[in-house]
Amino acid sequence: MSLIAEIYIFVLAVLAGFQVIAKVPSILHTPLMSATNAIHGIILVGALVLAFSVHGTAALVIALAAVLFASINLVGGFVVTDRILAMFRSEREAGRSS
Amino acid sequence: MSLIAEIYIFVLAVLAGFQVIAKVPSILHTPLMSATNAIHGIILVGALVLAFSVHGTAALVIALAAVLFASINLVGGFVVTDRILAMFRSEREAGRSS
Amino acid sequence: MPPDSVGRLVSQGHAVTMESAAGHGAGFDDEQYQAAGAVIEQDRSAVLAGSDLLAVVNGPRNAGDWAGVPRGTVVVGLLKPFSAPVEVFEFWASGGVTALSMDALPRVSRAQSMDVLSSLSTVIGYRAAVVAAERLRKFFPLLMTAAGTIPPARVLVLGAGVAGLQAIATAHRLGAQVEAFDTRPEVREQVESLGARFLTLEVETSATQDGYATELGEEAHRQENERLREPVAWADAIITTAQIPGQRAPILITREMISGMKPGSVIIDLAAESGGNTEVTEAGRAVFYAGVEVVGAQNLASELPRDASQLYGRNLANFLQYLDQAGLAWDADHTLSLPDDDIVNRMVLVHAGQLIHTGLVKRREGGVMDVLNR
């Protein structure tokens, strides 16, 4: 894929990213931050591809470190987000049920 | 540019397009329709490129027809939109000034 | 009739003669009427004799009181076909006088500008609530103070016609906790629209074409009494307005029910003139029974004379104008021809030597309503 196409994709993703967040009530700021944080665990994709194909120990160590970091970020990010949202939900549900 | 890149672009544009319109008050439906209508006057770009490069009368006539149609759409679309919005503005401004 | 209504009649080309000092009670001077274009006449009999149309507030008490009204004259006023002495009307019939009663006006939307009963009920309903607030030895509103909480007064309004609704509105404004009941089920919504609670007692009756309630049967009446027992005991102040045209007012509150009330409570009975809604009501007087003050309200409208007479006067002026436009006319020998009009037809008590109004005819025949005659 050409660089220009990638830049197009980048620009469009910027546009989509800017629009995707309208005014968010600040109670959602933390979960939103945490969820988007989980998203860049996607770097694990890159780390995997790298790790599957590197040669040499140094490079492998670096790649494995990347895999480690990325997987912590990804999995931890989702779990944390879910915990935050669950707290949030339960409070609400309790509110409803009363 | 590869087809896959173009499809990426297409998908992202769809995402951007879906998000770009939040809930619009229905008084804006007509101007919005009219303005987006003017946007696809962008086909003029295609028509121009085509017309600049065709060979043969039949093809030229088709290309020129496309140029004609597209330019009417484009220019007329913007003028109409502006008129609608102007009416809207003036009413509002009148409202303010009273 | 306030001077401005007189002025309107004058400007429509009528000659208006007024008895001297007729406006005093409402705070209007003869001079104001003269300024409005009326002729002031010191002598009542001259007024009676010299007019084509006599606009009055109430009719005469005795048949002979207004002698000298010539044949062909129209008398318009609150003539009380259900309670004024039948002889008065018979006397008029014999004298060729035509009588139109404002209280027989049909209660339809287009007649509302002439609807004297509505106007008077408005005054009376407001007044009843104010008098209740004044008589009740308690706060109407809820107050939470440093010296404890004063609970709001509980006001019960029985009968939610025009007067009842106005009483509800006024008591609610003052902060009382208001409940109301009426046998016409459509009134629920109206009561609730004023922020009060409508009691569900499952005692219902249909309404006549004019929106008046019809009489309850024996059994239904007993039930109503039974079911009102609790709300009555609950209330600090009660305003009763239940009336059925041409009938004695229903007894809603028995002696025994009053005994069940808290001492110091107040009942304002607006139906006093047609017999009262309680067993102890005496029209025009406040009686105490078991520590409860029962006010037999009579003529409450006269307590806001200026406003009441303004309303009455405007209604009357509107009606006269309506009559005029409908085509009231006298021929050469001063015989009156009444217009054939829905509204006017319903209001005719006496015309062309006949008693016309059905209630009146019934009374002459049966004499059932004599309880109410005074």
Added chain:
Amino acid sequence: MPPDSVGRLVSQGHAVTMESAAGHGAGFDDEQYQAAGAVIEQDRSAVLAGSDLLAVVNGPRNAGDWAGVPRGTVVVGLLKPFSAPVEVFEFWASGGVTALSMDALPRVSRAQSMDVLSSLSTVIGYRAAVVAAERLRKFFPLLMTAAGTIPPARVLVLGAGVAGLQAIATAHRLGAQVEAFDTRPEVREQVESLGARFLTLEVETSATQDGYATELGEEAHRQENERLREPVAWADAIITTAQIPGQRAPILITREMISGMKPGSVIIDLAAESGGNTEVTEAGRAVFYAGVEVVGAQNLASELPRDASQLYGRNLANFLQYLDQAGLAWDADHTLSLPDDDIVNRMVLVHAGQLIHTGLVKRREGGVMDVLNR
């Protein structure tokens, strides 16, 4: 004092003796008090002689009335240091009685639960508005009806202390158009918070530490009269409450200003007891001047006896409890030691054989206030 307050005192370990029938006016029976734990005593002098602390509503009219109160007794009540006969206090001083007056209670937040003046003013203010509505021969609210529009009554409230504010609130609720004035500028916001208009007359005075107004100078007073002329003429009903403790009430409305009012208007003067805010006020009577009814309101609180006595009783009970906690004590020979407490100190009229209260001392010396003695 209502039975529940008596009950509270009893449950705190006090013995309560009551004069028989003391609660009748407010609708409480002796039985109710007995049930609450009080001892009922038929004989007043027995009550006077047998108590450490006498809680009363008003003090005696004459020095000798309550003879037989033993040395060391505390009398608590609305003892009116500015208007009750000085001899009463001198008699008590000589008898070793201690007098604490509820009307000298400082008006601070923490004392509000014992603030009898606030409680009474609340009753009086509400009542004044209700009485005004009852006396005024006009609607309070605006009404747009088929018979024309009845404009709202215009109510002017002069002096927006506790009573004035309550009157404003009540009249506003009833739908009147309310304007108010007070010389203390901070009152503006309070008046507006009730939906009424505050008049800007540029007559201002400072408030004392207790929030009472201070007297206006000669010139300021003249100005106030002048500037009130127009609003007074505008009003249908006026409620005046302007008072300055220890002074004759200021004259806000002169005869001439009353003549400028519409006939049929009403003035309820709540300052009647301290001389009245109009030139024609007579305490306890309604007088007519130039067609205007001027009600010299006296003892309006007694018109809502049950609520008023509940409030007063709770205030008093709160005060007694406060005294107890503050450390009121008698030593072996029944000599009283008063606690050294901000609030109590300000309330002492007579103690240890001395007149203490500054107002009282001044009166004994100068006798300036004798206009008000009755």
Added chain:
Amino acid sequence: MNPIAQVLYMASATLFVLGVRFLGSPASARSGNRLLAIGMLLALGTTLAFAPHYDHVVWVALVALLGSAIGVVSARRVRMTAMPQMVAFFNGLGGGAAALVAAGGWPGSSGAASWLALLTMVLGSVSFGGSIIAFLKLQEWIRVDLRMALGLRLLGLTVLAAVVAGAVYLATSGHGGIGAALGVMAAAAAGGALLTLPIGGADMPVVISLLNALTGLSAAATGFVLQNQLLIIAGTLVGASGTILTQQMSRAMHRSLMNVIWSGKAAQGEAGTAEGTVQPITHDDTAMLLRYAKKVVVVPGYGLAVARAQLEVKQVIDLLNGFGVEVLFGIHPVAGRMPGHMNVLLAEADVAYDQLWEMDRINPRFRDTDVVLVVGANDVTNPAARTQTGSPLFGMPILNVDEARHVVVLKRSMGRGFAGVDNPLYVDPKTRMLFGDAKHSLGALVRELESAQ
């Protein structure tokens, strides 16, 4: 393509996205349109500057000028009320242009390019045919007997099926010249036209919006054919946002999109433009109408009392006052069920007395009132009282709300008032009905007005 051109294209694509975004709120709509126009100029300039050839430049210039002139003149001349058909017309031309461009490039193409070109031709032509019919119907230059609706629809679908079959054949067989292209286009246009014919006038705006989205997609498809990302983005943007807009429009009519383009309700829609029909309005339209009015009169009636919506009405007027709108209450003497009913109610909400005008005083003002908001009043606004001699209301003076420019009536249903008679006001062409409990409707108005702040 030249990278600079690409970057410029990217910039104009960004401007398009932002422009549409701005168009979504009243305050920024005009700037939105301006952004779009700038984006368009940028795109055209880039195309002209970087075009690989400049053959036929004179012809092209002439034709483009001609087209622009036609665009300007027709857009200027058209009456305000004819705006929707004008948009339909322009939209049709846009679709046509897309189809023509694709057709021009199609002969000789193959594979994906060929498929895409045919797709574009079909989409663009359907849009062309449908839009032109929408235009003609709205201009009332053609009328359709509704009994033919089903037949037309089936025929349209058949034609389109044939078009698809033909296109597939052409794409797979891999040959076909400009003639075949024109044939496909003509048939597709006919199919679009047939499907649009039976749709009622009241529903047209929704259909135009749908066709607009379709044109957008055809432009995007052209972009694929020409490998032009700007066309892809701009077209897709219009396609996607147009789809959302279409949905919102049909939702505002309380209809589903399917229902609009297909159902029998279309027939009613047709009738809907005739006299004597009730025209509903949405909360947001009402809010906008009020917000941009100069003078508003609120006419309360018994329904306000029933709903106990006095606080909400007070809030609406406070908000409108905040926008500089002059608001008065017109109080009919017998509104409600007791004399002074409205006064009691509005006093509860602390409405200032001087905002309450009695009938005689307010009646002469309706003539220069922009919007009358009738809140749960019925009999007291019934024009039958003036005209229908047989009516039980005849002769009762009423509030002449029908003299105002717009009337919005808030009530729950077409239910009658106290007098039990129908109210011709509700079918007055300038009246709109906002159905629902008054408390709820006013609450929604408050919400809308607040979001318009």
Added chain:
Amino acid sequence: MNPIAQVLYMASATLFVLGVRFLGSPASARSGNRLLAIGMLLALGTTLAFAPHYDHVVWVALVALLGSAIGVVSARRVRMTAMPQMVAFFNGLGGGAAALVAAGGWPGSSGAASWLALLTMVLGSVSFGGSIIAFLKLQEWIRVDLRMALGLRLLGLTVLAAVVAGAVYLATSGHGGIGAALGVMAAAAAGGALLTLPIGGADMPVVISLLNALTGLSAAATGFVLQNQLLIIAGTLVGASGTILTQQMSRAMHRSLMNVIWSGKAAQGEAGTAEGTVQPITHDDTAMLLRYAKKVVVVPGYGLAVARAQLEVKQVIDLLNGFGVEVLFGIHPVAGRMPGHMNVLLAEADVAYDQLWEMDRINPRFRDTDVVLVVGANDVTNPAARTQTGSPLFGMPILNVDEARHVVVLKRSMGRGFAGVDNPLYVDPKTRMLFGDAKHSLGALVRELESAQ
């Protein structure tokens, strides 16, 4: 790359966009998170399925499992209050991972790829360094003397300048091995750490959000390096939406972003977490607090009367009731300026009498009240009345609002009440101040609550 993989990547990119969108509203936030997780699984599955090589697969699997386990355990273990630092920690690892991936691919690359790889290394490392410091500071494992703030910042900038210079040199010179890469990364991490060190604890969430956006950008840059569109899209999405979020967060603190990361206010922010400081709150936070509460008590005072906000308060409770929240009024006997002041006021707004609870009755309930909304009341809530013997309020019974879980006070300023004394309630750690005229604040709450419907 395999087209099927591409399409699957595209699908997961779409899921990411929609997921973030859903996360923006409370009702759909959880589904949003689920969409994201599905998108992520899809992306990982695709990657595994279509990877060109599978060398070292055992090692990779082990390490990935280890990482996941660490992620799950630490995310589960962390206390709720420590969430922000947890997010900071994860974010740092993400940045580090991006930098490492880029570093792994960098040696031997050239041209644009080299530049992009270096960019990624720098961005990722800065994010790593900053995030780890944010984590450490929030854990209170390190403390910084604020007199050093300026020095640290200048040093940080210097380091970063050097990093940029080094990176440019490496890119242009075209050589450098893994060692150089690690050097650049270490230096960049140090720079990020130095700049984050002086930022105050209260401002950390904003900084974390900023670093989060930065990590997103570094992931996107990795995507360019690896020519992986999914990385580009996902990273960019996080970068862009994170930027917007950062802006909104600093706006919610009434600060500019620049002010947050640079200004001396940071120092105050640090102090702000200490006891004795007033903590303001925004309308939307208040609305959310109320909306998700079970039991709310409204305590009105004289300020409510001054603002004449009775209608607004009524609306707030009606809305809350609609959400199933139980709302009562706690009426202090001397609230306002006359006995019964609150009663008069609330009767005007038609608040039901049985919602008004007197002091003695409501006081025992505060203990299990989630939120107390104090509207323009001051003295009647002043805990000094219970404790400070010298206070003019001492001994006055008050509403024990401080026993509730949260207290939100609506008033215009820190102004005193009638008694003229300070109110320690306002610096209670569980109290938040919503400054502004009560009518205005309540109006804003109504708006927020309505939009939360």
